[in-house]
Amino acid sequence: IKFNNMKALKTELIRFMMSYKFALEEMNTKIDILKQEFQYIHDYNPIEHVKSRLKSPESILKKSQRKGYVFSLPSIRENIRDIAGIRITCSFISDIYEISNMLQQQKDITLIECKDYIKNPKPNGYQSLHLILQIPIFMSDREDHVYVEIQIRTIAMDFWASLEHKIYYKYNQKVPQRIIDDLKEAANSAAQLDAKMESIQKEMLKIKETSDDEENIHELM
Numbered sequence: 001i002k003f004n005n006m007k008a009l010k011t012e013l014i015r016f017m018m019s020y021k022f023a024l025e026e027m028n029t030k031i032d033i034l035k036q037e038f039q040y041i042h043d044y045n046p047i048e049h050v051k052s053r054l055k056s057p058e059s060i061l062k063k064s065q066r067k068g069y070v071f072s073l074p075s076i077r078e079n080i081r082d083i084a085g086i087r088i089t090c091s092f093i094s095d096i097y098e099i100s101n102m103l104q105q106q107k108d109i110t111l112i113e114c115k116d117y118i119k120n121p122k123p124n125g126y127q128s129l130h131l132i133l134q135i136p137i138f139m140s141d142r143e144d145h146v147y148v149e150i151q152i153r154t155i156a157m158d159f160w161a162s163l164e165h166k167i168y169y170k171y172n173q174k175v176p177q178r179i180i181d182d183l184k185e186a187a188n189s190a191a192q193l194d195a196k197m198e199s200i201q202k203e204m205l206k207i208k209e210t211s212d213d214e215e216n217i218h219e220l221m
């Protein structure tokens, strides 16, 4: 009986993790479709790169203990919503909201939560758009609704976050005040750079539109 229970538990655990793997695959396909179609229609690619990861069972366990959740599969499924995580890096801030809207408009995607750390950056300077989405996964005998966390940010925001993450771990989470201040300053510079790049891009689009209009007029004449 013990063996059977262990076997059943193992099967359940593997199926649990598989549902997140499938959710990542589905979401990655959706993102790839948006990327290819957008490139074709607008001759422009708003997505620089996409990275996805499954939280390891060890990290799931640690997070569950840290947050004081009951350690059961239903509790983990409901409370830990970043087991499947995707990070999308874009060139411009407007691309972030465009991608976020395109995903949210899809009928099989439910928006559960949106944290806009671009409009409201974290006190340390962290910026990104975080979405918790839910998508259905159809399996042989069940339909699971799985949470996926999507982080969408610009290249500058990503550059900042990866350095900040390294520093945080290097100092074992006790970062000296001087470095905290420098990081905040760097986050402000990154935000300024993003704003400048966005305005250059808008300017370029205007020029392109005007020259396209002129070409159209010539063609008509």
Ligand code: 0O2
Residues within 6 Å of the ligand: 082, 085, 115, 122, 124, 126, 130, 160, 161, 162, 164, 165
């Ligand atoms: P990993 O390895 O990226 O998964 P919670 O997710 O509930 O524990 P919170 O604060 O409610 O915590 O979630 P939030 O704000 O949506 O942030 C979760 C994730 O965003 C983090 O995941 C990081 O990836 C990223 N993040 C949030 N704040 C910062 C920050 O200040 N600096 C950096 N570099 N990244 C940040 P994990 O679980 O920490 O790690």
